[in-house]
Amino acid sequence: MELAEKIIRLKKARNAVILAHNYQIPDVQDIADYVGDSLGLSMQASRTKADVIVFCGVYFMAETAKILSPDKIVLIPDRKAGCPMADMITAEDLRRLKAGHRGAKTLCYVNTTAEVKAECDVCCTSGNAERIVRGAFNKDEEIIFAPDQYLAQYISKKVGREFIMWKGYCPTHLKILPEDIDRERRLHHVAEIIVHPECRSSVTDMADEVLSTEGMYRYVTETDGKEFIIGTETGILHRLRKANPDKMFYPLCERAVCPNMKLTTLEKVLWSLEDMKDEVIVPEETIAKARKSLEIMLNH
Numbered sequence: 098m099e100l101a102e103k104i105i106r107l108k109k110a111r112n113a114v115i116l117a118h119n120y121q122i123p124d125v126q127d128i129a130d131y132v133g134d135s136l137g138l139s140m141q142a143s144r145t146k147a148d149v150i151v152f153c154g155v156y157f158m159a160e161t162a163k164i165l166s167p168d169k170i171v172l173i174p175d176r177k178a179g180c181p182m183a184d185m186i187t188a189e190d191l192r193r194l195k196a197g198h199r200g201a202k203t204l205c206y207v208n209t210t211a212e213v214k215a216e217c218d219v220c221c222t223s224g225n226a227e228r229i230v231r232g233a234f235n236k237d238e239e240i241i242f243a244p245d246q247y248l249a250q251y252i253s254k255k256v257g258r259e260f261i262m263w264k265g266y267c268p269t270h271l272k273i274l275p276e277d278i279d280r281e282r283r284l285h286h287v288a289e290i291i292v293h294p295e296c297r298s299s300v301t302d303m304a305d306e307v308l309s310t311e312g313m314y315r316y317v318t319e320t321d322g323k324e325f326i327i328g329t330e331t332g333i334l335h336r337l338r339k340a341n342p343d344k345m346f347y348p349l350c351e352r353a354v355c356p357n358m359k360l361t362t363l364e365k366v367l368w369s370l371e372d373m374k375d376e377v378i379v380p381e382e383t384i385a386k387a388r389k390s391l392e393i394m395l396n397h
């Protein structure tokens with residue numbers, strides 16, 4: 098029996114759902130019940146009727162699923178799949194920053210650990226950050242925005258508001274450079290350039306569109322344009338091409354590969370379901386606190 102077939106059988110037997118991020122390898126995306134961005138995956142996790150969630154992504158995403166569905170068993174096929182950006186700020190770091198800015202509200206990108214989420218007032222993803230800043234805070238409130246300095250800078254320009262920022266970044270998106278835009282524009286001059294807000298500001302400033310991964314999927318699927326240069330982790334190209342066989346997609350930068358996102362394989366998904374491992378555990382007290390900031394996000 099093929100690996101994929103074994104996974105499907107076992108998934109039914111365990112009443113499991115497989116959630117996969119847009120950066121997962123093609124085989125894993127193809128076996129998933131739902132493929133999406135951090136926001137879409139959080140929404141799926143909060144609504145699922147399954148008993149088990151197999152989370153194919155990075156650890157903070159699986160933790161988010163556990164926080165939103167504490168009664169479910171959440172499995173991660175490779176627990177070493179971390180996110181270096183999420184590890185750039187600890188709960189202690191955030192407590193210290195808050196102590197230096199009494200009265201400020203805290204907005205955390207979903208790329209944070211459960212302990213950090215437990216310390217913040219509101220969460221956001223790259224797909225809803227602008228809406229959350231506009232809708233969840235008063236105009237005169239000071240906002241600490243952590244940990245991604247580039248997402249914070251991009252949203253700051255959009256909403257015309259200063260933030261107290263943490264200097265975190267995504268090492269994968271930082272590999273995308275302005276010179277990549279110059280080169281790809283010369284090669285494909287009719288193509289639209291779409292980049293992720295985790296890219297450095299000199300890159301987002303040059304792009305035609307700045308969108309979350311799901312925003313990219315929606316945009317290229319709905320627009321009449323036929324050629325796109327995609328400035329994010331290259332794993333998303335599989336989904337874009339599969340859904341739009343009549344359109345052309347070029348990676349803005351071949352170096353933009355997140356090694357952690359590539360740790361999940363079909364074999365590991367199968368083993369995870371066979372052995373019910375590794376289970377993602379978050380202490381109840383952390384869940385209770387972190388859930389508040391995620392719920393504010395999901396209710397906006």
Ligand code: 13P
Pocket residue numbers: 119133134135136208222223224267295308309310311
């Ligand atoms: P999205 O929410 O846009 O999928 O981004 C998540 C992420 O980790 C990007 O690096």
Ligand code: SF4
Pocket residue numbers: 155179180181182183208267268269270295330355357358
């Ligand atoms: Fe983290 Fe960057 Fe990988 Fe996204 S692409 S999971 S932000 S390291």
